[in-house]
Amino acid sequence: MRLSRRRALALGLAIPAVLRSGRADAAPVLKISHQFPGGTATEGDFRDRLCRRFAAMIGERSKGALGAEVYPGSSLMKTNAQFSAMRKGALDMSLIPLSYAGGDLPELNIGLMPGLVTSYDEGLAWKAKPIGQELTRLLAAKGIVIVTWIWQAGGVASRTRPLVDVADAKGLKVRGGSREMDLVLQAAGASVLSLPSNELYAAMQTGACDAALTSSTSLTSFRLEELAKHLTTGRARSYWFMLEPLVMSKASFDRLSAEERDIIVAAGAELEAFGRNAATEDDIRVAKVYEAAGARVYDLDDKVVQAWRTLARDTAWKDYANKNESCARLIKLAMEVGS
Structure with missing residues (x-):
């Protein structure tokens, strides 16, 4: 049958x-x-x-x-x-x-x-x-x-204090979104946690997570503006782009x-x-959503992006390239696009 x-x-x-x-x-x-x-x-x-x-x-x-x-x-x-x-x-x-x-x-x-x-x-x-x-x-x-x-460009929603400059990360519990982002955050003095973006609301609500890096779209789709008091946007510049x-x-x-x-x-x-x-x-819309919810909104400038990029080059990029020959080749090819 x-x-x-x-x-x-x-x-x-x-x-x-x-x-x-x-x-x-x-x-x-x-x-x-x-x-x-x-x-x-x-x-x-x-x-x-x-x-x-x-x-x-x-x-x-x-x-x-x-x-x-x-x-x-x-x-x-x-x-x-x-x-x-x-x-x-x-x-x-x-x-x-x-x-x-x-x-x-x-x-x-x-x-x-x-x-x-x-x-x-x-x-x-x-x-x-x-x-x-x-x-x-x-x-x-x-x-x-x-x-x-x-x-997608990304930003940071924080329920405690803003995360804009590298020095701001010290002492925060942050969701970075990838192993490499976590390495950068740890080098900046943060503790990190790994979870998909659809679990961020619960983590921030319970205090398990102080700040979350995720795409502009996810920052609103998962209603993090209900919990966050600070937002760093990717509308002007960003060091966080996700495929x-x-x-x-x-x-x-x-x-x-x-x-x-x-x-x-x-x-x-x-x-x-x-x-x-x-x-x-969404990079533009997210700022309006968070401002309407009462959060303070911050944008990145070239100096801040370069500081994060320098830290990433010395930590995450180096670690990734040392994984295997395939990783080393991929990051070399990727660096050629931006050169």
């Missing part, structure tokens, strides 16, 4: 990709999981909106032969399980910071290397440069395909027809302009 998709879901059974509609020849329906709050194609966190736009685009361009379902708020699976699930072919797609997988694949911490990328132009230039080509090859070998390149792409399991990608793969690639590339525009708009 063959179970319908609805009946199987009701019973809590996993449904392989080729059986999602109960037939081996059914149109593929890709599952996209992410940690961010859900919304609509026009309202809410832009990363969720991007995923929904992607789903609509591939459905329209394939004339219904290809589709996607979006699962926001880690509703399909926990945040830290998503990357490994894609590598195994157990999850089709996710929009996720590459650095979240840095524990297993240290090379991916290049995606949140403090001070390395200092503008959107520089980050988005990676795609066509040797650094992007090398990173694409590495990810493909590990079972992951980059569909949409997305960079948070829409990615796909290579196993799922390879199961598609050549025409379907072309649709995926084209739609993903077209959404990169939307991602950049939305991220830069």
